[in-house]
Amino acid sequence: MFKHIPPYPGDPIMSLFEAFQKDHHPRKINLSIGLYYDNENNIPVLECVRRAKALLANEDKPHTYLPMEGMALYRQMLQETVFGKDSPVLRDKRVATIQSVGGSGALRIGADFLKTYFPGSAVWVSDPTWDNHQVIFAGAGLEIHAYPYYDELTNSLKFEQMLGCISTLPAHSIVLLQPCCHNPTGIDMSREQWLELIPVLQQRRLIPFMDMAYQGFGDGLDEDAWAIRTMANAGMPFVVSNSFSKNFSLYGERSGGLSFVAASEAEATTILGQLKAAVRRIYSSPPLYGARLISTVLGTPELAAQWDAEVAQMRIRIRHMRTSLQQLLQHKLSEAAAGYLTEQRGMFSYTGLSAAEVDRLREEQGVYLLRSGRMCVAGLNEANIEHVAASMADILRA
Ligand code: PLP
Ligand code: TYF
Structure with missing residues (x-):
């Protein structure tokens, strides 16, 4: 057989x-x-996780199912961590966020979603990128191309070629970008370079997919999310996948998130519905313990x-x-x-x-x-x- x-x-x-x-x-x-x-x-x-564990052990809550989109407090805390507490897109309720099975799960649900609603779109990743980017997007049936990124001769960023390539992409192409701590090169765009790239993404109606797995490991939790927040302020649609595996040292708990920044609250509500449908088709609901730990930490000011x-x-x-x-x-x-x-x-x-x-x-x-x-x-x-x-x-x- x-x-x-x-x-x-x-x-x-x-x-x-x-x-x-x-x-x-x-x-x-x-x-x-x-x-x-x-x-x-x-x-x-x-230590913050250790203290959250102790609090949870005391509470001894039942291990019930989470809803398809994940734990409400976790999703709220995640949004504030990624977009900033005072973010205008959060205030306007324009962000649809689901709790995901690590950053990898966010990439896959995002890829499936985009394949369904933008069936003609290809995804563009940096040359080189994390191998699993290719594996995950190909697994969702998307065509994958690379834009220039790393210059071997100078061990630095080929920004002009990168921008030149992205400036020629057809509308609705998906552009995978890492807002900080690029895997595998360690080479990030400068703020000036982001400020050149963002209007190109916006004017060409491309779909930026910001994959953030190392928030806080570059310059700081807020600093590392700067490109995401700048995009949010530019008033454009985009997608964010984020992982708490590294910055909480909770690799095996599979805690991440997928967020779509939409044009309106109504659009965000519709997207959230379809993200829930996507989750239901694959694994029904996300894991509980990592979300409990992280929401306890982020929801307790001292922790x-x-x-x-x-x-x-x-x-x-x-x-x-x-x-x-x-x-x-x-x-x-x-x-x-x-x-x-x-x-x-x-x-x-x-x-x-x-x-x-x-x-x-x-x-x-x-x-x-x-x-x-x-x-x-x-x-x-x-x-x-x-x-x-x-x-x-x-x-x-x-
Ligand atoms: N994206 C990048 C760039 C990564 O390096 C990683 C690393 O693991 C992920 C996503 C996936 O995160 P997770 O381990 O939470 O699935
Ligand atoms: O690039 C890395 O080393 C990390 C960890 O299938 C990782 O992102 C590596 C491979 C993999 C999952 C995570």
Whole structure:
């Protein structure tokens, strides 16, 4: 019966992480998958989450179903986190938000929705982008193209080519953008560049799809949402997917959201209805526990302030690791241009290392990067950074 089914080769990032877990190298260091580790090399349980857990354990509420669109308080808190408390689009009730199964679930429900209501539209993603963007949009039956983004020669953004490409797209094309901490390059658009891009998106009647998985890891929770809020103020329709996996360190609880910014309250209500229908067709309703934890944190001012401070701690630690690695590399390789490390933002950096160099780092030194040269900077700590720098320097010198 099932003989014709071909084997699945696996997700390259997850497969590499599994190989890391099995590796017996005494000094192995995981800089591959996007996980935030603290300086003691642990995936943290945030203190605000720990306190929310204690509150929930006391309440001992039943594990009932959530509605299709998710928990009301979670959705409200999510909207305020993404769009800002005083957002005019929230005040006008022009945003339709559902709780999603992680950021990935938001991308998929959004992709399905767009495929249904804009059947002729293709999606444009940055070159390169997170592999799963392609997988998820292709899974929804959308045609995928790439716009220029990363310039290998200068390890920076090809903004003019990017803008040039997007300026030629047909109306209703879907343009996937990352508002902060670009995965995989770590290279973000500047505010000036967003201010050039947004009118093009608006005038050409394109559909921006803003995918935010690292809010708070760049410059701050509000700062990182600046492009989203600027688009909201421009009075244009767009889509936002967001994930709390990293900034709450709640990866496995699958907590995210999908928001459509519409032209009116009535339009937003209709969209919300169709998003609920989409959820019902696939998984009926989203998971409960992550939403309870996050809404408890964000709905309790003291815990919300603590979250903000803990996100700041994670952001500052990542920045510190960027500066330290840069200094070590510059010291070891006077000729090395390690400047990219502090120019790039968020968990990832594109190092410019070739696949062959990445293979040598892994095989000889136990240092795991993605073969694209992407490094998860959040895997560095005071105890392993010297080894990483020495290993990179050896390989770059050879
Ligand atoms: N979008 C980007 C750019 C990501 O890097 C990730 C990472 O996991 C996601 C979406 C998906 O988030 P989640 O893990 O919550 O599904
Ligand atoms: O890019 C990353 O490493 C993160 C984590 O299928 C991730 O976004 C990687 C692969 C995957 C899901 C999440």
